[in-house]
Amino acid sequence: MRAHLNRSTDGEAVRLYMSYWPALYGQFINNHRPSLKLQGRWQNPDLVMDDEVSISHAFRPDGSVKRGDDRSAPSNEIVPITLVRGSCSDYEAACATVNR
Secondary structure (H helix, E strand, O other): OOOOOOOOOOOOEEEEEEEOOOOOOOOOOOOOEEEEEEEEEEEOOEEEEEEHHHHHHHEOOOOOOOOOOOOOOOOOOOOOOOOOOOOOHHHHHHHHHOOO
8 A cells, every 4th residue: 555545545556465485494485476466446344456367377277376387378367356344253154164
């Protein structure tokens, strides 16, 4: 987000970058896949974004991670992503579903 925001963040641009950085002490790792880039805007109370085609560059169609030597062609599909606020019980229910 830009510096010196107004009191309201509604309509403000947001960019999120995430990359794989393993904790390998004393070793230099040049492959930081998967890497995701998300861009969008606050539309209070939600964060409405897209993936800048980074999901298809980072993952294969089966969901496995593409590593540095993977030369398979990514799709050019832009994936819309909306982050919404949830409650603690929403979070716990989602975790319980994943941990089954």
